[in-house]
Amino acid sequence: MRKNARRSILAGFVASATAALTFLGTTPAQAALPTPVSAATARSYLASLTVATEHSRTGYSRDLFPHWITISGACNTRETVLKRDGSGVVTDSSCAATSGSWYSPYDGATWSAASDVDIDHLIPLAEAWDSGAWNWTTSKRQALANDLTRPQLLAVTDNVNQSKGDQDPGTWWPSRTAYKCTYARAWVQVKHYYGLSVDSAEKNSLSSVLNGC
Structure with a gap:
């Protein structure tokens, strides 16, 4: 068989395989999870964040x-x-x-059913409200709640996400120690981008982790 003919057959096979994968709903190259800023940049961002007491939760709703x-x-x-x-x-x-299959970086568990996985809002929506989003437009709240550009959304074990709830790093960290630095860098990046404040306990806890990154 001539080389050109073999190449044509191979190209056809690759094209057919790619089309089949697309039809099934998966793709050869999926979008990558956004990488958080470096620890040095996160420390700089953290220093610039406004430190303030959290706003009243009165009026908050996830529907906002x-x-x-x-x-x-x-x-x-x-x-x-x-x-x-x-x-x-x-x-x-x-x-x-x-x-x-889904690997949860918070606890190191791997799941084979989507029903066992939640999409965590790194900055919980209620926490965002407390930190400044109470005064935002609906369009800006929607941008935060669906942000695929920054490390704000992550597939994790459902009950871990539920145990986190609306807590900030002043009271909650992923149980997997190896992920804490990444979590802190991502948290500060998102808060900095959206101009959200931090409370004192939250900032102290973030500083402690980032200083060890």
Whole structure:
């Protein structure tokens, strides 16, 4: 068989495989999780954040932070993060994940069912409210709640996300010690980008971790 013919057959096979993967809802190269800023940059950002007592929770509702919004086609933000953070993720025609695996960096667990995974808002929506979002427009709240550009959304073990709730680093850290530096860098980056404040206990805890990164 001539080289050109072999190349043509191989190209056809690759094209067919790529098309099949796309049809099944997975792609050869999925979007990467945003990498947080460096520890040095995070320390600089933290020093610039306003330190303030948290605002009253009165008037807060998750509905004031519209999510999950449509990102592409039938896929909303949750489904987009599941595909981004998972391995071998296959989706159906409605973009729901039907198979795949997800590694949770908070606790080191791996899951094979999307129902065992939550999409964590790194800066919880209630925490954002307390830190300045109470005074935002709805469009800015929506941007935070669906931010795929900064490290604000992450697929993690569902009950770990639920135990975190609306806590900040003054009272909650991932149990996996190796991830604490990454978590602190991401937390400060998102707060800095959105101009959110920190309280004293939160800042002290973040400083302690970042100084050891």
